[in-house]
Amino acid sequence: MAIKGKFGRRGNQRNRRTCDDQPLDYKDVETLEKFLTAYGQIQGRRRTGYVAKCQRDLKLAIKRARFLGLMPFVG
Amino acid sequence: MTTIYEGMFLIDNAAVREDWNAAKTIITGTLEKHGATIHTARRWDERRLAYPIKKRNRATFLLTYFEIPGENVPAMRREFELNDTVLRNLQIAVDAIPESETELAQAELSDDFVVPAPPEDDAVDEKPSEEGEESSEDGEKAKAEGDEKKSEGESSEEKPSEETKAEADDETKQKEGAAASEEN
Numbered sequence: 001m002a003i004k005g006k007f008g009r010r011g012n013q014r015n016r017r018t019c020d021d022q023p024l025d026y027k028d029v030e031t032l033e034k035f036l037t038a039y040g041q042i043q044g045r046r047r048t049g050y051v052a053k054c055q056r057d058l059k060l061a062i063k064r065a066r067f068l069g070l071m072p073f074v075g
Numbered sequence: 076m077t078t079i080y081e082g083m084f085l086i087d088n089a090a091v092r093e094d095w096n097a098a099k100t101i102i103t104g105t106l107e108k109h110g111a112t113i114h115t116a117r118r119w120d121e122r123r124l125a126y127p128i129k130k131r132n133r134a135t136f137l138l139t140y141f142e143i144p145g146e147n148v149p150a151m152r153r154e155f156e157l158n159d160t161v162l163r164n165l166q167i168a169v170d171a172i173p174e175s176e177t178e179l180a181q182a183e184l185s186d187d188f189v190v191p192a193p194p195e196d197d198a199v200d201e202k203p204s205e206e207g208e209e210s211s212e213d214g215e216k217a218k219a220e221g222d223e224k225k226s227e228g229e230s231s232e233e234k235p236s237e238e239t240k241a242e243a244d245d246e247t248k249q250k251e252g253a254a255a256s257e258e259n
Contacts, residue, residue: 069124
């Protein structure tokens with residue numbers, strides 16, 4: 001059985017970040033690029049620190065930006 | 076029932092270079108044709124694309140907010156897909172039009188607004204053919220260099236052989252001279 005840390009697999013949930021103060025928009029490419037890895041993949045919740053709803057919003061915004069050619073799919 | 080939509084359209088820079096208002100009218104005219112009420116339509120940006128779309132490296136982005144009946148949306152999207160001037164299009168439903176958007180759209184309608192000319196490097200370069208030409212040129216250069224080296228090598232090889240021949244001739248002459256003196 002895998003050993004989990006003090007706060008479990010998702011870490012300390014009390015320090016979660018929300019996107020209420022700054023909604024995620026596909027046109028805000030500079031902000032969205034911060035949540036990509038070096039290979040252009042979307043970072044997981046453990047890295048971004050977002051709550052589940054904001055992580056879904058982030059995913060949607062990045063995928064819209066990719067479709068319009070504002071962000072790369074790879075690299 | 077009508078819904079407010081935010082539409083982002085990628086326009087070919089070739090059409091923008093000819094006439095920005097004509098390129099904008101292609102979008103707004105298509106929207107109005109399908110029963111849309113356009114609230115704002117403005118040039119959002121002109122930028123390099125992250126990957127080529129329809130063999131274009133750059134495109135001009137048009138941002139619009141409009142209301143359209145839901146049943147007309149699929150036909151409208153299909154028409155944009157078939158239009159060559161529109162590289163990509165995205166429509167998403169929004170709750171309300173942002174306050175800053177109307178001001179920015181009105182600024183574009185003023186007489187002082189001038190659309191900056193897009194850069195010329197919007198078409199995708201045909202890299203494989205150029206690389207092939209370069210490689211062939213390089214190959215020719217390498218061949219020419221090789222030929223020069225060969226010719227130099229041959230000449231350098233020839234020189235010692237001539238010298239050795241001359242030396243050998245001198246030696247034979249000396250020997251013959253010595254033999255003649257002994258006989259005398």
